[in-house]
Amino acid sequence: MMVRMPLTPAEVERGERLGALLRRARGERSMLSVALDAGVSPETLRKIESGRVATPAFSTIAAIAGVLHISLDSVWAEIEPPVRTIGRVQVAS
Secondary structure: OOOOOOOOHHHHHHHHHHHHHHHHHHOOOOHHHHHHHHOOOHHHHHHHHOOOOOOOOHHHHHHHHHHHOOOHHHHHHHHOOOEEEEOOEEEEO
């Protein structure tokens, strides 16, 4: 049996930002049609959009982003906090 470590607050927040981005990008399209076009279950898409799956597989996000015509770069920019450099050390903001 595999034990999953609890999500960190940062992972939970990132999952919520991802879900919000995907809901906005989906717009008026039905969850069912987007899920089927992406090859994922509607339940999986619902969980991602609601933030319940905070760390979905890359391939799942890539498939959904492709269907919604959003680049993975824009997904990353939305869900990751900006990184600033202090001297030679990168610090998440």
